[in-house]
Amino acid sequence: MGNKRRGQNRGGGKRAPKNDEYRTDLLEKSDMHNERFAAYYKAQGILPEEEWESFLEALRCPLPTTFRVAGSRLTANSLNKAIIEVHVPMLSDVSFEGQRISPPVQLSWWTLHGLRYPDGLAWQFNVPKKVLRKSPEFKKFHSFLVFETEVGNISRQEAVSMLPPLFLGVEPHHRVMDMCAAPGSKTAQLLEALHAQDTLTASSIPSGLLVANDSDYKRTHLLIHQSARLPSPALMVTNLDASNYPTMKIPTESSNNGSKAKLTPLLFDRILCDVPCSGDGTMRKNLGIWKTWQPNDGNGLHSLQLRILQRAMKMIKPDGRIVYSTCSLNPVENEAVVAAALNSNPDFQLVDVSSSLPTLKRRQGLHTWRPTADKAVKTTYETYAALIEANPQAATNTKLTEGHWPPSNVGDLHLDRCMRIYPHLQDSGGFFVAVLERKPSASNTTAKKEKKRSADEVLDEREADAKKPRLKDESSTNTSTPQPDMEGDTPMVDGGAQMDTTPASDAKDGGGGSFKEMPYTFLSKDDPTLISCIDRLHLTPSFPSDNVLVRNPEGDVVRSMYLTNSIVKSVIQNNDFTRIRLTAAGTKVFTRQEGAKVHEKLEEAVKNEERKPGSAGVGAQYRILGEGLPVVLPYVEPSRIIEAGMQTLKTLVESYYPLLDSFEESFKNTMEGLELGCHVIRFPPGELQGASLSHDLVLPIWKSSASMTLMIDKKAKNALSLRVFGRELPSTANARPRKKDEQGATAVSIELDAALVKDEIKSEDLDDDGASDSAAMHTEVNTEEIVIQGL
Numbered sequence: 001m002g003n004k005r006r007g008q009n010r011g012g013g014k015r016a017p018k019n020d021e022y023r024t025d026l027l028e029k030s031d032m033h034n035e036r037f038a039a040y041y042k043a044q045g046i047l048p049e050e051e052w053e054s055f056l057e058a059l060r061c062p063l064p065t066t067f068r069v070a071g072s073r074l075t076a077n078s079l080n081k082a083i084i085e086v087h088v089p090m091l092s093d094v095s096f097e098g099q100r101i102s103p104p105v106q107l108s109w110w111t112l113h114g115l116r117y118p119d120g121l122a123w124q125f126n127v128p129k130k131v132l133r134k135s136p137e138f139k140k141f142h143s144f145l146v147f148e149t150e151v152g153n154i155s156r157q158e159a160v161s162m163l164p165p166l167f168l169g170v171e172p173h174h175r176v177m178d179m180c181a182a183p184g185s186k187t188a189q190l191l192e193a194l195h196a197q198d199t200l201t202a203s204s205i206p207s208g209l210l211v212a213n214d215s216d217y218k219r220t221h222l223l224i225h226q227s228a229r230l231p232s233p234a235l236m237v238t239n240l241d242a243s244n245y246p247t248m249k250i251p252t253e254s255s256n257n258g259s260k261a262k263l264t265p266l267l268f269d270r271i272l273c274d275v276p277c278s279g280d281g282t283m284r285k286n287l288g289i290w291k292t293w294q295p296n297d298g299n300g301l302h303s304l305q306l307r308i309l310q311r312a313m314k315m316i317k318p319d320g321r322i323v324y325s326t327c328s329l330n331p332v333e334n335e336a337v338v339a340a341a342l343n344s345n346p347d348f349q350l351v352d353v354s355s356s357l358p359t360l361k362r363r364q365g366l367h368t369w370r371p372t373a374d375k376a377v378k379t380t381y382e383t384y385a386a387l388i389e390a391n392p393q394a395a396t397n398t399k400l401t402e403g404h405w406p407p408s409n410v411g412d413l414h415l416d417r418c419m420r421i422y423p424h425l426q427d428s429g430g431f432f433v434a435v436l437e438r439k440p441s442a443s444n445t446t447a448k449k450e451k452k453r454s455a456d457e458v459l460d461e462r463e464a465d466a467k468k469p470r471l472k473d474e475s476s477t478n479t480s481t482p483q484p485d486m487e488g489d490t491p492m493v494d495g496g497a498q499m500d501t502t503p504a505s506d507a508k509d510g511g512g513g514s515f516k517e518m519p520y521t522f523l524s525k526d527d528p529t530l531i532s533c534i535d536r537l538h539l540t541p542s543f544p545s546d547n548v549l550v551r552n553p554e555g556d557v558v559r560s561m562y563l564t565n566s567i568v569k570s571v572i573q574n575n576d577f578t579r580i581r582l583t584a585a586g587t588k589v590f591t592r593q594e595g596a597k598v599h600e601k602l603e604e605a606v607k608n609e610e611r612k613p614g615s616a617g618v619g620a621q622y623r624i625l626g627e628g629l630p631v632v633l634p635y636v637e638p639s640r641i642i643e644a645g646m647q648t649l650k651t652l653v654e655s656y657y658p659l660l661d662s663f664e665e666s667f668k669n670t671m672e673g674l675e676l677g678c679h680v681i682r683f684p685p686g687e688l689q690g691a692s693l694s695h696d697l698v699l700p701i702w703k704s705s706a707s708m709t710l711m712i713d714k715k716a717k718n719a720l721s722l723r724v725f726g727r728e729l730p731s732t733a734n735a736r737p738r739k740k741d742e743q744g745a746t747a748v749s750i751e752l753d754a755a756l757v758k759d760e761i762k763s764e765d766l767d768d769d770g771a772s773d774s775a776a777m778h779t780e781v782n783t784e785e786i787v788i789q790g791l
């Protein structure tokens with residue numbers, strides 16, 4: 001069983017997980033015992049005696065597969081409709097080896113009114129792998145899930161892990177902080193809430209902000225990769241120890257542009273503390289925990305968890321809301337942390353959320369618990385004093401402090417308002433969630449106090465707080481970087497001893513502490529390259545050209561341009577990016593198209609307008625990236641959006657670089673009249689030989705002299721083909737052209753197209769400006785493998 005521990009091979013080295021590690025049904029139930037676990041949790045009285053067996057039995061059963069239809073709300077609803085109307089009926093009457101197989105069902109606690117998410121976007125099914133491989137219906141459904149997951153329309157996420165963002169209640173204007181964000185499944189939900197006003201084809205630019213932080217540099221790149229699926233100008237990714245998160249500054253609202261702006265601390269409306277934890281709530285899939293669990297896993301994390309929550313309490317606005325969550329059942333990591341945080345910040349209280357998500361089965365938080373330092377859990381102690389009396393050395397040789405125990409005022413703290421989710425309640429993983437806000441009167445006083453003090457005073461004080469020395473029981477001996485877990489619930493202990501508590505700057509950047517990211521430089525809106533790019537792409541004057549940045553100190557448009565919203569720009573301009581270890585900001589929208597010739601007429605137009613080339617980029621061609629198109633689309637001149645039909649879509653999807661002659665006459669004629677370069681095509685809903693497009697689809701294409709290329713990557717093309725035409729693309733549609741094809745009359749065009757498509761994939765992955773980007777973590781994790789295994 002030990003070998004089945006995710007992310008750890010026999011030799012102890014790290015590798016991508018293998019299929020079978022996701023299948024708890026391959027383990028013998030007899031392996032799933034741990035005396036220490038049972039003794040500890042019985043001593044905590046987490047459940048009435050009569051529920052104990054069903055709790056253990058649920059822990060030993062395979063966790064159903066759950067997934068969430070992700071992305072902006074309208075897109076998600078449209079895909080959800082396809083699941084309901086096409087896939088579920090197809091799967092409703094499937095038998096395999098004489099047994100009826102149940103189709104996917106919507107998670108019941110998502111279907112009630114009054115939820116923050118539209119009904120029924122979370123699904124669950126429990127189908128053996130054999131069925132997924134061999135039943136034609138489930139095989140098809142599996143392919144659909146895999147492809148849609150690859151392009152970010154579906155997120156495989158454990159049901160309970162979807163909860164914390166729901167209790168935060170994020171709105172598009174909110175300033176949101178995700179303190180421990182990687183790999184980003186909850187970040188994606190927070191982004192979706194910020195982008196609630198997106199339409200089916202176009203992204204909104206929220207006025208709010210999401211700072212997603214993680215102390216592990218490699219994991220921040222996993223996070224960037226995950227969040228690229230919902231590109232957002234409102235996103236910043238930082239790589240810091242959340243317990244020491246520095247105060248960021250922004251100009252006060254009254255600052256005007258003429259004088260030097262007065263700075264004020266950036267406070268947040270919503271903060272998620274999904275802290276590193278022992279992860280014993282994930283035992284149904286992280287099977288190694290059955291073998292290794294011991295109480296010190298949680299004891300050692302308590303202090304870090306507390307400091308992260310306390311830091312959040314300093315960074316929240318007077319009327320803001322914090323959600324604290326773990327995938328652990330251990331009160332030392334849960335109620336003890338919340339109690340200690342409330343006692344250190346008496347202005348805060350737990351919010352009663354018992355009427356939110358009313359069908360979610362949950363238990364109240366505990367008022368009593370009995371920690372122990374005894375690995376074998378032979379004894380637990382009612383108080384810290386009792387431990388010290390029995391074992392005086394415990395004060396120095398264990399990580400236990402008074403704060404691990406219930407405080408004397410435990411009855412006043414309303415810990416019952418915390419939520420405990422147990423596996424047997426609704427066939428899920430185990431989880432803990434607490435929602436904290438300032439008491440109403442405290443919130444007024446805090447707001448007044450903040451107003452009275454000068455911004456500098458507040459900044460100094462918060463800075464000092466952030467630098468406070470660590471508590472005595474904090475571990476500073478980080479030893480391992482856990483393997484990325486696409487669901488975000490990687491336990492932070494490995495073999496019961498290792499935990500992730502190292503400050504980001506110390507060890508996790510793989511570069512000996514130095515921060516190697518390229519700077520973020522905003523272009524002037526008069527930048528000649530930017531102007532020429534906007535002209536050529538036919539964007540309207542309302543395009544927010546003030547908020548375009550490049551990733552190099554000189555501000556040269558070497559290759560890519562990124563778009564942020566105004567608050568992200570303000571944070572970047574008023575804070576040293578190395579101090580906040582800024583790893584990503586905004587979303588990449590334009591990229592230079594190497595090898596593309598500038599159309600003569602356009603060159604002429606640039607000359608006529610007497611725009612002196614101020615940089616190398618002026619004469620170059622830029623295109624809108626596939627991932628950036630939804631953000632840019634609202635600014636594309638409507639008359640420049642070309643309408644095309646299903647046959648054109650089919651041709652573009654099925655061929656790599658179809659020649660102009662292979663298109664329908666009307667489309668061919670339209671395109672012949674247009675300049676070479678990037679164009680935006682809209683495909684309205686339609687039908688073709690049984691294929692169906694249910695809503696508007698807008699895509700970027702590149703026109704060369706003899707052919708056209710759909711500028712989306714291979715995975716997106718595959719998902720599109722499956723979704724609209726019901727079939728996977730033959731490998732040749734995505735293959736590089738063969739030599740003999742390159743020798744024909746259209747060789748020049750074909751070569752250029754091939755270079756473009758290759759370039760598209762490359763540019764989506766890597767940024768030539770030296771900025772790290774989404775693909776950096778491809779060495780870390782094989783997403784495809786995980787997805788296929790997981791579903």
Ligand SMILES: C[S@@+](CC[C@H](N)C(=O)[O-])C[C@H]1O[C@@H](n2cnc3c(N)ncnc32)[C@H](O)[C@@H]1O
Pocket residue numbers: 161179180181182183184185186187213214215216219240241242243274275276277304487488489490500501502503
């Ligand atoms: C439970 S996981 C977070 C999962 C994430 N919220 C999600 O839903 O995908 C905890 C994360 O905390 C990070 N972490 C550990 N110590 C930290 C610290 N001191 N500051 C910030 N992040 C930390 C780990 O790298 C890990 O990615």
